[in-house]
Amino acid sequence: MENRAIPDDLFYDRSDYWIKVDKEVVIGLTDHGQGNIGDIIYLEISPVGTIVRQGGRCGSIESGKWVGSLLAPISGVIVETNRKAEADPHQVNADPFGCGWLYRMEPADRNEIARLMDSDAYKAWIEERIRLEAQDGAVR
Amino acid sequence: MDLYHLGPVGWVESQSIYHALALLDHEGLVICYPTTPYICLGLHDDLDYEIDRTYCRERGIPLLRRETGGGIVYLDNRQLFFQLVLRQDNPLLPLRRHRFYEKFLQPAISVYRNLGIAVELKPPADITAMGRKYSGNGSGDIGRCTAYVGNILLDFDFVTMSRALRVPDETFRRHLYRIMRANIITLADCLEHPPERSALTTGLIAGFEEQLGDLSPRGLDAELRETALRVGERLTSREWLDLPGRRPAERKVKIAEGLYLLAQQTAGQGRNVLLVRDGIAKKITAGNDAMEPASPVGA
Numbered sequence: 001m002e003n004r005a006i007p008d009d010l011f012y013d014r015s016d017y018w019i020k021v022d023k024e025v026v027i028g029l030t031d032h033g034q035g036n037i038g039d040i041i042y043l044e045i046s047p048v049g050t051i052v053r054q055g056g057r058c059g060s061i062e063s064g065k066w067v068g069s070l071l072a073p074i075s076g077v078i079v080e081t082n083r084k085a086e087a088d089p090h091q092v093n094a095d096p097f098g099c100g101w102l103y104r105m106e107p108a109d110r111n112e113i114a115r116l117m118d119s120d121a122y123k124a125w126i127e128e129r130i131r132l133e134a135q136d137g138a139v140r
Numbered sequence: 141m142d143l144y145h146l147g148p149v150g151w152v153e154s155q156s157i158y159h160a161l162a163l164l165d166h167e168g169l170v171i172c173y174p175t176t177p178y179i180c181l182g183l184h185d186d187l188d189y190e191i192d193r194t195y196c197r198e199r200g201i202p203l204l205r206r207e208t209g210g211g212i213v214y215l216d217n218r219q220l221f222f223q224l225v226l227r228q229d230n231p232l233l234p235l236r237r238h239r240f241y242e243k244f245l246q247p248a249i250s251v252y253r254n255l256g257i258a259v260e261l262k263p264p265a266d267i268t269a270m271g272r273k274y275s276g277n278g279s280g281d282i283g284r285c286t287a288y289v290g291n292i293l294l295d296f297d298f299v300t301m302s303r304a305l306r307v308p309d310e311t312f313r314r315h316l317y318r319i320m321r322a323n324i325i326t327l328a329d330c331l332e333h334p335p336e337r338s339a340l341t342t343g344l345i346a347g348f349e350e351q352l353g354d355l356s357p358r359g360l361d362a363e364l365r366e367t368a369l370r371v372g373e374r375l376t377s378r379e380w381l382d383l384p385g386r387r388p389a390e391r392k393v394k395i396a397e398g399l400y401l402l403a404q405q406t407a408g409q410g411r412n413v414l415l416v417r418d419g420i421a422k423k424i425t426a427g428n429d430a431m432e433p434a435s436p437v438g439a
Contacts, residue, residue: 035236036235036236036237037236037237038236038238038264041386042184042385042386044184060183060184062182062183062184062209063209063238064209064238064264064265065209065210065238065241065264065265065277065278065279066209066237066238066278066279066280066281067182067183067184067207067208067209067278067279067280067281068237068280068281069281129235132231133234133235
């Protein structure tokens with residue numbers, strides 16, 4: 001098992017996002033997720049007011065020679081984006097659960113949150129992926 | 141895995157076909173080259189920051205923004221493109237996307253080595269020999285697929301590339317040309333008789349078959365053509381090209397992995413040109429203009 005932080009008080013999805021639940025929810029990339037992406041050189045989050053569906057695109061991210069989309073772990077409305085992280089995307093690598101948070105969202109359906117993974121389930125899921133990697137000869 | 145061995149295609153099709161494959165959720169390998177030149181921006185490049193639009197317009201050089209990463213590139217018929225589209229659930233595809241370059245670039249590495257050029261992979265995505273870059277590559281998630289794109293440089297128009305980029309002044313441009321010329325190398329630079337394009341293609345296909353198994357030659361069906369047409373219109377639309385992107389405070393041009401040219405404003409009215417090599421910045425003085433071409437990275 002790689003030595004990556006997985007805080008107990010968060011929820012997780014299979015695209016390596018963490019979700020902190022409060023009145024609103026805060027969303028970021030997990031330590032495992034940012035490690036897979038590598039040094040992030042560009043981050044763009046959909047503007048405040050954007051309505052996104054679970055699994056929908058809500059931004060874009062680039063690391064070195066790869067570009068991908070930010071995918072919403074739950075449905076809702078983006079109410080705040082982390083402008084400092086957009087200006088300095090390295091914060092997502094350096095402090096993914098702190099200064100490197102991505103955006104706040106007003107959830108549309110709290111039942112979606114209940115279906116996310118807790119820290120134990122996420123840890124087990126990562127371990128399974130790493131096991132498959134060793135089996136397949138590729139980092140899945 | 142399907143093989144689209146297309147040979148010469150229009151400049152838009154040289155990008156739109158692999159985008160269309162990805163959007164249609166079709167895996168495949170595309171090998172092609174554009175019949176006419178163009179400039180291709182990475183997804184997050186800022187057009188006005190990067191490109192001298194007036195020069196491009198006067199020279200009739202069209203622009204396209206792809207959905208994969210990497211920076212601005214000048215592309216023409218002296219390059220051979222290889223573009224691989226894989227579904228994101230393909231077991232070949234690593235979570236750490238950049239690690240797939242080791243496999244994706246192996247066919248091109250074999251082609252160079254079979255020509256007697258001792259190249260190696262410089263992670264994540266450069267093919268180099270003696271510190272000089274032989275190939276430009278990038279990747280990106282498109283729809284439910286990931287596309288990896290690369291090229292083999294038969295030759296390269298360094299003059300047009302350095303002229304088309306927006307730079308703070310002509311001193312910077314001069315340094316840019318010299319440093320590109322010293323750190324990027326083509327088959328024309330190192331072989332007295334460059335190989336036939338068909339021989340390069342055969343080598344690439346053989347290399348990819350080792351990676352992917354048998355490749356089944358396919359033509360473009362109506363669905364793929366129509367999708368590519370729509371995608372091509374989008375990738376070249378004014379609205380798409382004008383999307384805002386990276387705008388570092390100081391002009392910075394990436395030459396190769398770990399090598400950048402940087403214009404740094406001084407406290408007075410002057411400007412320094414810095415060469416940043418593996419994180420270490422070195423000032424280039426005016427006197428350097430008379431020097432031999434800059435030493436390649438790592439040499």
